[in-house]
Amino acid sequence: xxxxxxxxEFDVAEAHCDAPCGVYDxxxxxxxAESVLQLTKKILDLKRPDGGDEKAGAAYQNTLTRFIxxxxxRADLAKHHLLVLWTDYFKPAHLEKYADLHDLFWKTAKLxxxxxxxxxxxxxxxxxxxxxxVHEIFWETKGKDVPWYTAx
Amino acid sequence: xxxxxLNIEKGAEVGPFRPLPTVGWKERLLFxxxxxxxxxxxxxxxxxxxxxxxxxxxxxxxxxxPGDIVVALHPFKKGTKVVKRVSQxxxxxxxxxxxxxxxxxxxxxxFGTVGHDDILGKAVAKLRSTIDG
Numbered sequence: 001x002x003x004x005x006x007x008x009e010f011d012v013a014e015a016h017c018d019a020p021c022g023v024y025d026x027x028x029x030x031x032x033a034e035s036v037l038q039l040t041k042k043i044l045d046l047k048r049p050d051g052g053d054e055k056a057g058a059a060y061q062n063t064l065t066r067f068i069x070x071x072x073x074r075a076d077l078a079k080h081h082l083l084v085l086w087t088d089y090f091k092p093a094h095l096e097k098y099a100d101l102h103d104l105f106w107k108t109a110k111l112x113x114x115x116x117x118x119x120x121x122x123x124x125x126x127x128x129x130x131x132x133x134v135h136e137i138f139w140e141t142k143g144k145d146v147p148w149y150t151a152x
Numbered sequence: 153x154x155x156x157x158l159n160i161e162k163g164a165e166v167g168p169f170r171p172l173p174t175v176g177w178k179e180r181l182l183f184x185x186x187x188x189x190x191x192x193x194x195x196x197x198x199x200x201x202x203x204x205x206x207x208x209x210x211x212x213x214x215x216x217x218p219g220d221i222v223v224a225l226h227p228f229k230k231g232t233k234v235v236k237r238v239s240q241x242x243x244x245x246x247x248x249x250x251x252x253x254x255x256x257x258x259x260x261x262x263f264g265t266v267g268h269d270d271i272l273g274k275a276v277a278k279l280r281s282t283i284d285g
Contacts, residue, residue, distance in 0.1 A: 010207060013223045013235035015195035017256045092264035 024089040026135045032078035033131050034152055036115045037124040039071040044119060075116035078127070079109050085134065090141075098137050104130065170219060171201050172208065172278040179209050179277045187211070189273060191223050193235055193281075197251030197259070205281030208235060212273035217241065221275040224249060224266045233272065234259070247271065 046064055049056035086105040095101050108130040114123045132148050139146040175183075182188045188209040193202045198221070202208065210223050218238050224247075226232040236249035236259050246265035251257025260266065 010190045010192040011233060012194045013191035013208065013233045014226075015193050015197040015202060015204070015235050015251060015257070017195070017197055017251075017258050091262055 024085055024138070026081075026085060026131060026138050029078050029081035029085070030128070030131050030135065031151060032074045032081065033112075033115075033124070033127045034150055035074040036071055036078065037121075037128060038152055039067050039074065040115065040119050040121055040124045043067045043071070044121065072116050075112050078131075079112035082108055082112065082131075082134070085138065089138070094137075094141055097141075101137065104133060104137075108134065172221060172275055175207075175209060175277040175279045182211075183209055187213075188276070189223075191233065191235065195256070197253050197257030198235055198237070199253040199256070201252055202235065202278060203281055207279040207281075208275040209277045209279075210273035211276045214274040214276065216247065216268070216271055216274055222247075222249065223272045223275065225270040225272065227263050227266055227270065235275065236260075 043064065046060070046067070049060050082105060086109075090101060098104075108127065111123055111127040111130060114120065115127055128150075135146070135148055179188060183190065188211060191208050191210060193206045193208060194204060196204060202221075208221070208223070214220075216222055216238060218240050220238050221235065222238055223233055223235050226234050234249070236251055236257070239248045239250045239260070241247045242265065245268045247268070248260040248265050250259045250261065254261075
């Protein structure tokens, strides 16, 4: 009777792997957040040209627009990398150990939105501080002592 | 790299893997009388014991313990069933499931423990795939 099993019709029990590579590092979010911090500084420091020099005016507009565009892009990327860590890397057991993990990620993702909309040095620095905390928790879960550093 | 982070290592709690016997006449009979459920294995997370395309016979009435291969409902993906090995069972009756081939397995290391009610049964025998050779 078993020889006549129609195997293809049986229910499937998956023996799969969802993780494509398993390589994660909060450094990705840190680099983007650092860019946001630097661009915020640059926007605040940028001097509007005096007088009616059209060329200087155009150059100013161009530079300012580029700073803003890149700041927005980097803020989005920082949020993206944080969400990947939050939803793909961290596991239920990590949450048991780090009870504030959801809150940390939620607030950090919100800071990414804030630094995109505003030109706030305070929020940009706060974002860096939060990512530093993510870095500490992440490497603790890996059992590795990886010191925090910044590129700028 | 992501695997093994929760210190569930291959064989750490489950001891030497017990290979499933091949389906014999007794299991065939029990299947015929509806006492066994058949599932088709899809994927490589239970290598080398179970290959893609193998069939496992599951006893829904058997007690479950560490070292047993089980078919369970995925805690987050509705309707998805997984075949894994029980690595440990907690006092709360929830079990950790891990693939025999951890590098190719999504299991309790990512989806957490599985409740007793979501374990459909213990795999008691296998039939080698005739589809994939």
